[in-house]
Amino acid sequence: MAKELTYLEAIREAMVEEMRRDPKVFVLGEDVGPYGGAFGVTAGMAEEFGEARVIDTPISESAIVGTAIGASLRGYRPIAEMQFADFISCGFDQIVNQAATMRYRHGGRVSVPIVVRAPSGGNVGGGLYHSQNPEAWFIHRPGLKVVAPSTAWDAKGLLKAAIRDDDPVIYFEHKYLYRRAKGPVPDGDEIVEIGKAATRREGTDATVLTYGAMVLPALDAAERLSAEGVEVEVIDLRTLMPYDKAAIFASIEKTSRCLIVHEDVKTLGLGAELSAVIVEERFEHLDAPIRRVTYPDTHCPFSHVLEAANLPNADRITEALRQLAAY
Amino acid sequence: MPPIKRTKFKLSPEQLLEMYYWLKHIRAFDERLSALVKQGRVRSGVYTGIGQEAIIVGTCYGLRREDYICPLHRDLGAFLMKGVSSRTMMAQMLAKSAGLSKGRDSALHSGVPELGIFGNTSMLGANLPVAVGLALSYKIEKVDHVVVAYFGEGASNVGDFHEALNMAGVMKLPVLFICENNQYAYSVPLEKSMAIDDVADRARGYGFDGVAINGNDVLAVYQSTQGALARARAGDGPTLIECKTYRWHGHSEHDKAFYRTQEEVAMWRSRDPITTFTTYLTGMNVLTDEHIQEVDARITADIDDAIAFAMDAPDPDPADAVTDLLAT
């Protein structure tokens, strides 16, 4: 039986269920305790599990991540919350040098089963330091897994998978989706496997590869194209590292045209890598150059006029798809 | 609340009235901003310093233009005292092109080098290492200007804080670290994030003095600041001044602050730095009812003008979303 939850509630439900199931799971971060987190994601959890398992920390991102790593070495499965993904930079060294290299430098003997939850993304009027999409920094670093759900279903299933995963997982939860994305969520123990994309819409004429808050405008654009007689397939990557090569290639082989859409900036965003891999390995299947609709190479400004100028949207995706289909 | 005492650094009645003016102006500006948030005119995070004004006025009053300040998210008043107009600050908060960041960011994420104002990021504590660098430049140039850097007690748990204080202590730099200890870092009370009572104690570990004072007493803040400034200008290195205070509003205007009791808030409101100072000044016959009315009218007019200006000011040009990234 599936019930309807918001994306935010689905994240909470995943944590609550995992904490009930496994006493080794705990949460730490700023204001996550009685306050319930800056966005209310951990609301009610300190009451249920006590403040020893839903831990309010000092403002110390490096220590939050490092503490999670240390506890994980003793068999715990900590969930470290960054108040905003933007502040993950303050815990960067512990993630990229400590957690990411642990298994490698111990000859495969040591695991770091932590989750770092990072509320990311713009379109919420947050300005420079409350809107960022820093996923590419972590995709670029070997030794980490990176996920970015777009639906309530995946928000729950991917978080459960991340908690149970034996490697460090950076879990990007998009703030724009927190209360806007609402949908069915499985009851009980269903997980969404890390590394598997989802086809959100089938089509034969072009493929859109996207994730996070860009899935909805991509679907919107696909509907508009359908009215024009062009059937677009929309692939929601869900896991950004390791991304689902098989699903991507299967779709490209079917449609021969590819548009990549992400809210992160263009240069060295995930789109750059996907594009390179497709060209390297499926060049002969392409009938058109791969295109990208992304944030421009700039910061996330506060003024809504400036932010709107930057954010990819259904209009821009539609236009790019038209050009791609006509190529 | 201990009675206000005047001690070493004498202030004339005119200077006292100037301080009074700034306390009122800063309070009024924040209150009007808060109202604009409620009307939906400001799109996002406004962090007021209501209740904490004595810290800004007591530390900024009498600073030189060349003395650099590194303010926090609650320190809009410091920008005003350093010479930025109400119009510019209001345009900044409304994300208009006439603001300091041309609409790129709100809040206090922009500075004015020629007025000695550093614009910080959101990253708490990140202003402090920069303050050290600014102070280093004064030492290199052998000038006696000083850097005044602000941080919350919550931010004193960030690594940057400790790296900055250590470096400043080792290099004996002319920098004042002003802690605005309003007892809460968002929802988290001080005792949950520090195993000591006084942030001031942290200075000792870095080789300089820390003092904890009543941050709601503008003259106490002024006295301590003047003493620390004199030492810094004389080459005797940094000082940490911990100003104990309280923020009246929530963490941001969207926070209802249910984590605090009504009694606690009421107790701190009864220690209002402005009321206390007003009582003191009227008791000394420095301040009259007429003067109070005149000041209030002047401030209202200034802020009305700033709001009208900012509301009418044009939005940024969308093309400017991608400019000013690099010089060349």
Ligand SMILES: Cc1ncc(C[n+]2csc(CCOP(=O)(O)OP(=O)(O)O)c2C)c(N)n1
């Ligand atoms: C490095 C970093 N982590 C988290 C935040 C989110 N945040 C913004 S203000 C705040 C509380 C700050 O408390 P304090 O330093 O005491 O200053 P106050 O707001 O009380 O004036 C938090 C956690 C941030 N801005 N920067």
